[in-house]
Amino acid sequence: MDVQEIRQKLEDSGLRCTTQRYAVMSFLMDHHEHPTAAEIYEAVNRVDPRSSRATTYNNLNDLVEAGLVRQVASEGRAARYDARGEQHHHFICDRCGNVEDLDWYELPQPALASLGRRVVRDTELIVRGLCTQCAPRRRSQAQNS
Template sequence: MNTNKRNTIQRSLVLDAVRSMHNHPTSAEVYECVREHHPSISRATVYRNLAVLSESGEIKRVKVPGGADHYDYREDPHFHGVCRVCGAVCDIDFPADADMLSQVDAHGFKVEECSVVFTGLCPACAATSYDADSMNNQ
């Protein structure tokens, strides 16, 4: 039997944690969340189940350049934004562009998944940066 296909209690705990956090948690944050209610669960078990859940498509792994991977429970197509200052990850709703997809099709490439991560400043860091810039220019 392929254990990766089994729905274990630990896997359900990890999936529930990712879904309940609503903040694109890192694996360490998921581990701490699960451990609050199930102190005997190991870090390796949580990390292994995050890998299985992301490979199966039940959650998405958001690869953050230069940082820890984050996890997302949303199944609908969307992009992500990563703040270069505080590291926050946010959802960016962006409808698939039919023209863009037809260009990909024209090259004979069949898209199975698309992952786009924008890097910039979140609203809080942008406001702080703006405040710091305006004070330096006075």
């Protein structure tokens, strides 16, 4: 991903392109495994230790607010982040907690009547179950010990 392109994206969103903010954005664009904030913090500083924990969180929040990054729902545990490239859905494994991408397809939107005055920013499909690693080899027996 081009340096200029990232800088442009940031500035178009009214965010200064600081070393630390650039590093977070760049990392997210290169890594599609839905890293947690802690993973991003660690990765960014492994290369060049110049970003504090608070800054990493601040920048992630800024990027989410600007719409450049989205938070992936992964209940209970640490929030995971995703530089929104092409659209996709998510699969969350009940057992190991991994979040995987699923191919995108159009979703019917909620009826306007049921939304009322709410303003929709984003719609995400979450499929839950057992991932390839955790799925049983044989039929049935899904929920045994």
